[in-house]
Structure formats: C-alpha cells, structure tokens
Amino acid sequence: MPIIQITDVTKTFPPRSKGEAAAPALDGVSLDVQKGDVFGIIGYSGAGKSTLVRLINALEKPSSGSVVVDGVEVSTLPESRLKRVRLGIGMVFQQFNLFNARTVWGNIEYPLRVAGIPKSEHQARISELLHFVGLVDQAHAYPDQLSGGQKQRVGIARALATSPAILLADEATSALDPETTREVLALLKRVNEEFGTTIVVITHEMEVIRSIANKVAVMEKGRIVESGDVFDIFSAPQAEATKRFVSTIVTSVPDPDALSALRKRHPGRIVTFSFADGSTSQSSVFLTLGEAAVGFELVYGGINEVQARTFGHLTLALTGDGAAIDAALERIAAVATVTEVA
C-alpha cells in the first residue's frame, strides 16, 4: 500500500477580487508515493505543486478528493489530531524558514519540544543530527550568521528531528547556487538511503529530478500531465510539458534552430534513433544501414545517464535510394525508436 495516496483531489482558492473567477489550483490530481521513494514533482511556478505537497501534511485542505498518509485520511482530520500526523512528516522550504530568534541548536530542538520528547533526550538527538548534516561547529550560531547552504542543512536537520517517515522538500535548492545545490541534494539522497525516509521533492529544475528522484510527476495548470519512472520519462517523454523539461538537460535531440541549421547542410533525410538502456546495440543499426547501402553521417546526438542506466539519441543524415532507406528504417524500428525529424 502506498505511504501517500492522493486521489482525485481538487483545490480552489477563493478569487482574489470580487467578480474574478476562482481558478482551480489543483484539478483532479491523483498520485501514489511508495515507501522509500524519492518522488519528484516538477512544474513551472503556478502549476500547483506547492499546493499539492501541502496537502500531504494538511497545511492545505483539498476542496474535494482524498489524501491518505500512512493509512490515515488527513484531509478531514481536525486540527487537534493533525499534530501526530505532522510529527511524522518533515518539511524543508525554499526560503529555509528558520527561527531567527533561535540558534541552530534551538531550531533543531523546536520539533522535539513540540513533540513533547523529554529534555534529557534532546542533547543526544540534536548532536546526532548536527553530525549528520555537518554543522557541529555552528551549533550555537544564529541563522543570520550562516550561508544559504548551511541554513538549508539546518532546515533539513530540523525537519528530521522527530525521525519522520516522510520528508517534503518544497523547492529546497531553488535559492542556492549550483555547487551548494549539489551538496544539499547529496544530503537528501543520504537521508533517503540511510534512514529509508520517503522524500517528495518539488522543483522546477530537471537536474534536481535527475540527481535524486526515482519517480517523477510533471504538473501543468493544476494537473499531472505525465508521471512514471524517472528513467522512462527522461528517455521517452510523451507530453509537451515533459519534453520541454527533459530538453533542459537532455541536449542530444536537436531543437528547431539546430535542426534548420542541419537542414541547410544536409538536404537528404534526417532521422533520429533513440536507444534506451543498452537494449539495442548501436552497431546493429549501423550494420543495417550499411547492408542496405544507405549512406549515413552522424550530425547530432549523445548518450545520457540517469539512475545508472543509459539512453541516447543519435541523429543521422541519410543519403541513398529512397526505397532502400525506407526498408532499412523499417528493420531498425524493431530495435530502436525511429523519428523522422525532417
């Protein structure tokens, strides 16, 4: 049974001004997250992903639909019973949201106090977390004395204080530079691997999905337009929005500009072959072309790695007899995805 099960959820906020139509932030969203997953939700700002993730710890209530977390329907739970649910769900924020009046130590201690964990147990737990995130020296510093990366590590330590089974990361790296982003993502990955914490990551950066997620859902205008295994989505995106996101880091498929430049140099047919997971050897493709006496020139392409699995796209300019090319492409279609790009 999934640890998070969101079924047919809609959420409509009241209109900002009178007379304006109320636009749904979420429009029939369903989502299952399995225990131990690192589940990425990607979308542009305003796609509804922040609202979606806040349903999980009931910071937002859905207008309709059901949200079941660890077997408990949280969308109808009264505020008084939410405390227990929220103790089992940590949350990390884009702007860190640290308590400025408290030290690093005090920030990490806060959830323990709220949870009513005896004070005698605080010391050991906090020091364990400080070691885990590598901030032992900063224990008594205040948030305004820390760098962005350090602040987020405090945010992560605070979110983990009560050993939650689920961690929600809302654009956790969007305010950080690329180097710090890598560090924080590596830390989240360790959280998942060492503690088995299920992580839901919200982002607008495909790189975040590629580096830590194993499942991904793509959101657009309050709906999930595509979801599945990260490898499948990266190697064969279907929806337009997904293709746009994938193209931000998979650059082995020529975009329209590159294509028209290629067109000028190569008047013949241009075809892209897509391979996934080494299931096809490229050599068989080239062999087929050779046997059919089709001339080919590699004009664009690359091999990518996601989750230690590879996929690639090779764009070839083909020359030769039209019928021979068609026959060859037909044979190749059995082992690789063939797309006639121009």
Next chain:
Amino acid sequence: MDRLIELLPKLFTSVGETFYIVGIAMLVGGLLGLLLGLGLYVTRQGSILENRWVSGVLNFVVNTFRPIPFIIFIAAVQPLARLVVGTGIGNNALIFALALAATFAISRIVEQNLLTVQPGVIEAARSVGAGPFTIIGTILLPEALGPLILGYTFIFVAVTDMSAVAGLIGGGGLGNFAIQYGYRLFNPTVTWAAVIIIIVLIQLVQLLGNWLARRVLRR
C-alpha cells in the same frame, strides 16, 4: 530660583507620581494591548486563528477609541472609571484612562510588529505540529521581540506625554506640576525644571529600549 527650591519637595513628589501613574498604566495597558494586538493579528485573514467576525469587531473597537484626543477621552471615560476604579477624579482615574488609551495604541503596534514575522516561519512551526497557542508563545513573540521592545518604548513616551493633562481631573505628576506651579504662577524656571526632568526621564527610557532591542536583535 528661590521659588523652585521652596517647591523641591513637591517636585520630588511629582516625579514619584509620574513614575507611579505611567508605570501602572504601561503595565496594565501593555498587557491588555498585547492581548488585543494578538487578537487582531491571529484573526486576520490567512492567519493562524482566522475569524472574520472577531476580527471585524476588534478592528471596529480599536478604530473607534484610538483616534479620540486624550484630553477628551479622559473626560469621556469618567463614568467608566467610576465603575471600575471607584472614582472619576485623581490619579487612579487618570491611570485608568491612560491604561485604556495605551491598550488601543499598543494593540496596533503589536499587530504591526507581528506582521513583520515571515509567514514561512509560522508555516515551518505548523509543519512540525505546533498549534496556534504554541506558535504565539514560542515563535511569534520571540521572533518579533526586538521591534516590540521599540514599539513599547515609543508608547511609553506617548503615555508620559498624555499624563501631562492630569490636572484636568485632579491628577498629579510632573506635567501637572509644571502647569500648576510654573505656567499658572508665571514662573518659567519651575516650568523648565519639570520639563528637563521629563526630557531626562524619556531619554533614559529610550536608551534602555534601544539597548534592549539591540541585544535581542544581536545588531
């Protein structure tokens, strides 16, 4: 000058009275203003105890009483003062009026300063399971403490200012001393002696407020 020396014992009594009047008024008004200000803040739209009706009523009450000039307010609340403190004149009636006026002023100061706390910080507290009252005590007030101290210092100065019209209902203090023995008896030296003491008192309180706020804000 001779006249001032003669009046010294009365001046000392007046200083004591000012401390007493302003001190009690700030204590009572400060506490009630904090509660009212919290009420205004937490019932706002989107806040932790959002409630349109309570919010509307609180805002109406504060907006009704806050703009009344104190010299009129003090006379207008006399019947209420008789009911609550048993008398409509003298220092106790004055303290009652001051505390009430301070409550309304402070409530707005408290509301404004709480609004400077980032909503994300409150969301973070909610996300670990903290309820509204826990959030008020452990997040809102500590996070806004620096500006709150400065706000209270500001109100302290305003209350000292307002206390000067004490004579209207037979109250004492430095303001009354300056008017009664300085202004009315054509003795500027006496007036200025009281004025200087008020200035020194206010400077000291402001210094203390700034120092405390700086310590809390660590800058």
